[in-house]
Amino acid sequence: MLDVERIKKQLEARLEELGERVHDIEDDLRSPSNPDFAEYATEAEGDEVLQSLERSSLQEIEQIRSALERIAEGSYGECVTCGEPIREKRLEALPYATTCIKCAS
Numbered sequence: 001m002l003d004v005e006r007i008k009k010q011l012e013a014r015l016e017e018l019g020e021r022v023h024d025i026e027d028d029l030r031s032p033s034n035p036d037f038a039e040y041a042t043e044a045e046g047d048e049v050l051q052s053l054e055r056s057s058l059q060e061i062e063q064i065r066s067a068l069e070r071i072a073e074g075s076y077g078e079c080v081t082c083g084e085p086i087r088e089k090r091l092e093a094l095p096y097a098t099t100c101i102k103c104a105s
């Protein structure tokens, strides 16, 4: 049996983490010489990398939000394409998956 409550907590924690990350990225993009972010900026090698990181974070936030909506509606864990249940292992690896492995491939 799928432990939706546990997944929901994971998703909420991840959402918070991503929100903070996006916030930090935006700060850094506004002030590139921010000393707190010096190390990070070196790793990221410039604003372009930060922007793409921000985009992918925002994308993940969207996916998590819609997964949380599906949890609220009770349709979480169903493949949006074929309606079959998504395997628990897949959801554990990718909690905001919307399709089963067959439909995803």
Ligand SMILES: [Zn+2]
Pocket: 079, 080, 081, 082, 083, 084, 099, 100, 101, 102, 103, 104
């Ligand atoms: Zn499917």
